[in-house]
Amino acid sequence: MLVVPLLLAALAYALWRVLAGYPTPSERYGTLARHEVAFVLAAADALFPRGGPVPPSGADAGVPAYVDRYLAAVPPLLRFLMRCLFLLFEHATFFVAAPGSGGRRRFSSLSPEQRVAVLDRWRRSSSFAMRIVFTSLRAIFTMGYFADPAVLRALRLAPYAIETPIVEADLLYPPIGRSVDEIRFGPQDLGPPSDGRPLDLDGPLHPAYAEGGRS
Amino acid sequence: MTSVPAKGQVRVFADYDRDVDERCDVVVVGSGPGGSVVAKELAEAGRDVVLVEEGPPFTPQDFEWDGGRSMTRTMREAGLRTTRGHVMPTMQAICLGGGSLVNSAICVRSPERTLAGWCSDYDLEHGSRADLDPHYDAVASFLGIAPTPENVQGPRNLLFKRACDALGYSSEPIARNVRGCRGSGECFTGCRSRAKQSMDLAYVPAAIRAGARVLTSARVERIAMQGRRATAVSGRVVAPFRGTPSWRFRVEAKTVVLAAGCMATPVLLRRSGDLANASRQVGENLQFHPGTAAMGVFPEPTHPQFGATQGYQSLHFVGEGFKLETLWTPPALLAVRVPGYGLELKRHLAEIPYAAEWDAIVSTNRSLGRVVSRWRSLDPVLHWNFHPEDFRILARALFVLVEMFFAAGAKKVVHGVHGLPDEFHSIDEARTHERRELRPTDIVVAANHAFSSTRMHGNPRHGVVDELGRCHDTDNLYIADTGVLPRSPSVNPMFTAMAFAHRTARAIAAR
Numbered sequence: 001m002l003v004v005p006l007l008l009a010a011l012a013y014a015l016w017r018v019l020a021g022y023p024t025p026s027e028r029y030g031t032l033a034r035h036e037v038a039f040v041l042a043a044a045d046a047l048f049p050r051g052g053p054v055p056p057s058g059a060d061a062g063v064p065a066y067v068d069r070y071l072a073a074v075p076p077l078l079r080f081l082m083r084c085l086f087l088l089f090e091h092a093t094f095f096v097a098a099p100g101s102g103g104r105r106r107f108s109s110l111s112p113e114q115r116v117a118v119l120d121r122w123r124r125s126s127s128f129a130m131r132i133v134f135t136s137l138r139a140i141f142t143m144g145y146f147a148d149p150a151v152l153r154a155l156r157l158a159p160y161a162i163e164t165p166i167v168e169a170d171l172l173y174p175p176i177g178r179s180v181d182e183i184r185f186g187p188q189d190l191g192p193p194s195d196g197r198p199l200d201l202d203g204p205l206h207p208a209y210a211e212g213g214r215s
Numbered sequence: 216m217t218s219v220p221a222k223g224q225v226r227v228f229a230d231y232d233r234d235v236d237e238r239c240d241v242v243v244v245g246s247g248p249g250g251s252v253v254a255k256e257l258a259e260a261g262r263d264v265v266l267v268e269e270g271p272p273f274t275p276q277d278f279e280w281d282g283g284r285s286m287t288r289t290m291r292e293a294g295l296r297t298t299r300g301h302v303m304p305t306m307q308a309i310c311l312g313g314g315s316l317v318n319s320a321i322c323v324r325s326p327e328r329t330l331a332g333w334c335s336d337y338d339l340e341h342g343s344r345a346d347l348d349p350h351y352d353a354v355a356s357f358l359g360i361a362p363t364p365e366n367v368q369g370p371r372n373l374l375f376k377r378a379c380d381a382l383g384y385s386s387e388p389i390a391r392n393v394r395g396c397r398g399s400g401e402c403f404t405g406c407r408s409r410a411k412q413s414m415d416l417a418y419v420p421a422a423i424r425a426g427a428r429v430l431t432s433a434r435v436e437r438i439a440m441q442g443r444r445a446t447a448v449s450g451r452v453v454a455p456f457r458g459t460p461s462w463r464f465r466v467e468a469k470t471v472v473l474a475a476g477c478m479a480t481p482v483l484l485r486r487s488g489d490l491a492n493a494s495r496q497v498g499e500n501l502q503f504h505p506g507t508a509a510m511g512v513f514p515e516p517t518h519p520q521f522g523a524t525q526g527y528q529s530l531h532f533v534g535e536g537f538k539l540e541t542l543w544t545p546p547a548l549l550a551v552r553v554p555g556y557g558l559e560l561k562r563h564l565a566e567i568p569y570a571a572e573w574d575a576i577v578s579t580n581r582s583l584g585r586v587v588s589r590w591r592s593l594d595p596v597l598h599w600n601f602h603p604e605d606f607r608i609l610a611r612a613l614f615v616l617v618e619m620f621f622a623a624g625a626k627k628v629v630h631g632v633h634g635l636p637d638e639f640h641s642i643d644e645a646r647t648h649e650r651r652e653l654r655p656t657d658i659v660v661a662a663n664h665a666f667s668s669t670r671m672h673g674n675p676r677h678g679v680v681d682e683l684g685r686c687h688d689t690d691n692l693y694i695a696d697t698g699v700l701p702r703s704p705s706v707n708p709m710f711t712a713m714a715f716a717h718r719t720a721r722a723i724a725a726r
């Protein structure tokens with residue numbers, strides 16, 4: 001008779017351990033839940049702590065906001081799988097503790113050294129599946145980090161400004177979301193095609209990546 | 216020459232306000248390198264052509280330079296599609312122009328030996344290089360295919376040449392469908408210079424000029440047949456990026472050409488009542504060119520953001536089953552391979568401006584997969600496994616790349632092989648690991664060249680289409696994507712698929 005209430009209690013405890021006790025994020029996120037934000041912040045800063053040759057940390061570079069937008073942009077099944085990935089990573093240390101004292105806590109509650117040790121365990125695992133999980137997770141965070149213009153500028157990898165010639169196709173298709181009636185160009189706008197001049201490495205940066213550009 | 220299209224000749228998502236019913240001589244499904252060649256050639260031959268494409272047209276305003284975000288917009292399944300069995304990423308574009316919008320524009324003719332092998336192994340009578348050359352020539356002259364000029368190679372491409380020269384391997388600037396390249400290395404996210412002659416800029420406008428109608432954001436879901444004759448295609452208008460279905464459309468045609476890509480065409484055939492499948496070969500024989508890349512770090516800056524995306528190649532080892540190329544990807548995707556965490560990772564990232572990335576692609580003729588339909592979806596399930604012999608070629612190719620980096624003066628090489636040190640600091644260090652038995656899961660592979668899922672065969676019992684791309688079981692249903700290649704073309708597949716598509720168009724026009 002006692003089994004059912006005991007099972008329910010165990011379930012409630014497990015849910016509480018998994019989902020409760022997370023701080024309210026300082027920013028608003030459209031897709032990420034509170035517990036996901038905590039995990040993303042912890043993992044982003046473990047991968048990309050502040051300082052070193054590229055100053056911004058994962059959080060400074062806006063990785064959580066990027067992951068939030070990225071999740072919204074991928075198809076529903078992939079979004080679900082990514083969320084499972086975050087959940088798995090966040091709670092795997094309940095089952096296989098991180099090294100050091102207090103290692104049987106959620107990933108986001110571990111010390112920075114313990115987080116790095118956990119990441120390393122995933123990466124060097126002899127299991128291909130675990131390595132794939134790690135690689136997928138790292139890929140999302142790295143894309144987020146590199147979406148920050150400040151990071152790209154620090155690495156001298158920001159794109160350059162390029163004058164885009166008006167070509168015949170511009171008379172045929174409007175920007176996505178617009179109707180063909182809204183095409184702004186006519187035959188009189190056609191310019192000379194690209195002249196093949198090599199990119200000027202001292203030239204200005206792409207406006208969205210220049211200092212003060214879109215972040 | 217330019218002409219302003221007639222009202223309704225090009226339709227984009229925002230233009231549809233009711234169900235669409237069209238009639239024409241030829242409907243072409245898919246506007247990638249295969250489909251757009253057919254559309255242009257037949258429109259110029261005086262046929263009334265409708266080209267149907269599921270993706271939207273992209274203008275420079277729609278390009279996203281950020282690699283991750285770009286993939287969610289230009290690629291199916293947000294660019295995260297993988298095979299099952301051996302898990303390997305593989306991408307297919309969803310946009311006007313198909314793969315040509317995001318690819319590196321590499322155009323290489325299949326070697327004579329490869330094509331001769333196809334003729335003997337697949338009962339093809341007119342598949343030699345001499346037979347195909349006129350079709351290659353026609354595509355090359357229309358697209359201005361030419362070797363990448365020296366002044367836009369940039370150091371990371373020229374170091375590859377230096378390595379080949381030092382080791383006595385042949386190498387050459389890559390011929391590409393590009394006019395006026397500025398060396399921005401951003402072919403993957405869209406050429407802002409409008410230099411890359413992707414299909415949306417070249418073949419599709421020419422088709423429109425010749426009178427073709429183009430329906431974009433229109434997903435074909437079914438092919439209708441009457442006996443041996445295809446009579447129409449039908450489907451739904453879909454919102455860009457989300458794929459949410461809205462209006463219905465139907466295009467009746469005297470001839471139907473499928474060019475939805477080798478991962479999509481088999482699904483369409485299956486969903487339409489298992490068409491053209493008396494041979495049971497639809498969706499079978501799926502092949503890839505699995506590729507792996509390594510990054511060399513040099514003492515001097517390589518200014519890697521300058522230079523043609525893929526400017527140099529070596530065909531030296533094609534006889535052994537692999538091809539070597541230079542490569543550049545958006546920094547976000549490149550950085551995924553950089554080892555380490557925390558400040559150590561950042562130190563490695565700071566070396567990217569001193570780096571070059573080169574890749575090897577492998578002809579894996581023994582590693583056959585299949586395309587399977589997914590429940591209530593047009594996205595395919597792809598099964599594929601590495602044959603041990605093919606994997607051995609890949610492992611060897613990777614070590615050749617490592618050797619080349621050191622020959623070009625690299626101070627270290629990052630290879631991404633599991634179980635080995637993260638970096639090699641000398642060729643001697645690399646050699647101590649060369650003999651180690653590696654497993655397919657130890658090397659990071661990806662494959663963006665896919666083909667052979669509706670292969671060509673002279674014998675209707677062993678292949679889906681004949682030499683001209685017509686499905687054996689039908690009178691007027693053709694396939695014109697990379698699915699028709701009987702097996703690996705030994706080099707990048709786009710040019711050969713376009714040559715075949717050109718021949719298919721000529722055959723339809725002659726009927």
Ligand SMILES: Cc1cc2nc3c(=O)[nH]c(=O)nc-3n(C[C@H](O)[C@H](O)[C@H](O)COP(=O)(O)OP(=O)(O)OC[C@H]3O[C@@H](n4cnc5c(N)ncnc54)[C@H](O)[C@@H]3O)c2cc1C
Nearest residue numbers: 245247249269313314318319320321435476696697707709
């Ligand atoms: C990143 C990348 C780089 C590459 N680089 C090179 C290179 O440099 N050189 C080279 O030779 N090859 C390269 N490739 C491969 C090359 O792009 C492909 O082999 C080529 O695009 C295949 O052409 P296709 O016409 O067969 O199919 P696709 O290019 O896939 O075109 C098929 C089209 O059909 C549309 N479609 C699919 N289903 C439907 C449907 N149901 N209804 C309507 N439309 C549909 C798709 O949206 C797509 O636009 C690369 C591929 C990638 C992804």
Ligand code: SF4
Nearest residue numbers: 396397399400402406
């Ligand atoms: S390297 Fe740059 S300029 Fe050249 S074709 Fe590619 S995107 Fe265009």
